[in-house]
Amino acid sequence: MNIVVDAFWDDEAKVWVASARDGIGIATEAGTMEQLQQKLSIIVPDLLAEDYQGPFEIELIARSHQTVAAA
Template sequence: MPIKKEIKIKAMWDTEAEVRIAVSDDVPGLVTEAETSEQLVGKLRILIPELLEANGLLKDAEQEDIPFHLSSDRTEIIRRTVLFSG
């Protein structure tokens, strides 16, 4: 069964753990984390086909392209110290 649509993956920055966490509604069971975007993509290249096959969404054992789009958000807080002179 060819994958016809691009799989959407959402990556979020976990400030406390200092890792990127990836999840997807298109790939049941997909939750993974990595310290860098490159490491995250490496994990996704392995996990996406494995999870699609495990969930019966990828039936053929043939080589085929599985397109995915990784979007990433990161929110930071800048803490400023206000100095009072007087």
């Protein structure tokens, strides 16, 4: 099963915020992308274990933006 998760950097909270597409109820946040990946590797099987037998593929799509001053 392929789970697509969108993540964006919340500059105010200083965390990556992630939620799954397809309305499966996965939403979490973490301070680094590595921490986010680790959390998802635990959350996804726990949430879906009753309905699906693994393996689960997690596709994490991250967005970040910044404003820079012109020279």
